[in-house]
Amino acid sequence: MKAIVLLSGGLDSTVCAVLAARSFQANQVAGLNILYGQKHFKESQAAKNVANRLGLGNYETINLSKKLFEGAGSTLIDKGKEIPLGPYPQESGPVSTYVPFRNGTFISIATAFALRVNAEAIYFGAHTEDALNWAYPDCTPEFLGAMKNAVWVGTYHRVRLITPLEWLTKSDIVKLGHELNAPFELTWSCYQGGEEACGRCATCISRLKAFKTNGLIDPIKYQAIGEG
């Protein structure tokens, strides 16, 4: 393999996978999906479908112990905590859907996987709106820069962390994915693990808005369309 893509099954990582498959041969790209106790584990099946559609050369799911992230108060994980509805808050600071240092763990695990399959690159789809207002500090350019150094140094200079969406908005990503025929219809973004996307949680609202801004229709089904 030449490259790894961290594939959640969502829209951003799907566009990342398309970019990796364009830079390398699709069959030289390996998809890595990580289950971490998230309520919306449904996205894992979406990841698999995307990997199949793109013809990735390798695909693995790693099932992490729930113990790693449970009990820190994340609404994406903890049973007693409700996922909030409505858009991401405008004010700066922690969001309840932050999973403690999740992306540090994901990038580290992807690095071990990259070394195992002799890949030289890891694609990771954090984008500028994830980083906005310190919502997800483990998506900021500062965090990613630090991890890029750690990955490069910590692998005997063999593996690089690549973040092609780092400076793009959700709307930019939808535009790019549309131009490159990303299989948006296979993706899953909703934080709630329902039958259809809820249309009312922050990630649904952000996604719907990004399609609307581009004059496009989101091809997945929604229960309701929330206010963006």
Next chain:
Amino acid sequence: MKAIVLLSGGLDSTVCAVLAARSFQANQVAGLNILYGQKHFKESQAAKNVANRLGLGNYETINLSKKLFEGAGSTLIDKGKEIPLGPYPQESGPVSTYVPFRNGTFISIATAFALRVNAEAIYFGAHTEDALNWAYPDCTPEFLGAMKNAVWVGTYHRVRLITPLEWLTKSDIVKLGHELNAPFELTWSCYQGGEEACGRCATCISRLKAFKTNGLIDPIKYQAIGEG
């Protein structure tokens, strides 16, 4: 809790735990031990014994999927690969006991644990001889510096990574631990998971030499004493 210490059960992390317990109250320090498919899983019991002896306020073992590190050729993990005997090589480059980006994963998991128990510091015992000749790139000051940034930024500036042994040799660490009454007799370093330490693998040799340099007797039992 105020601080976490990554406690392998070895000599270095035990001295780290002693330092953490001196900077904070011992009962405000939590030990974190990680099983990762290592052949010398015996060290895990040593970690527990050290945590008990020091009176740490909290102690957890996390059992990671073997899948994370298996198959990348590490002699510490892969069944078909023999752990080499003799001292660490003098020439620069990869050692066969390197586990792919293990410390990135460990530090990330410790960060999640720190956030869960509201700790502000993570103690990690990498030292200068681990980093020597690029033996373990995920122990170098450059790697640790990058991870310090990643941890600080990725936790909303709540958690710091502290590496008090970063510029010490093994001999310095034995000296320091001896002065602070670190319970060396409870520790386990040997890469082979035998009844007694083998005395012939690189980590046994390095440990024995460090005691000898200080004019001290290593209190643990050895099968044999190898050449340092």
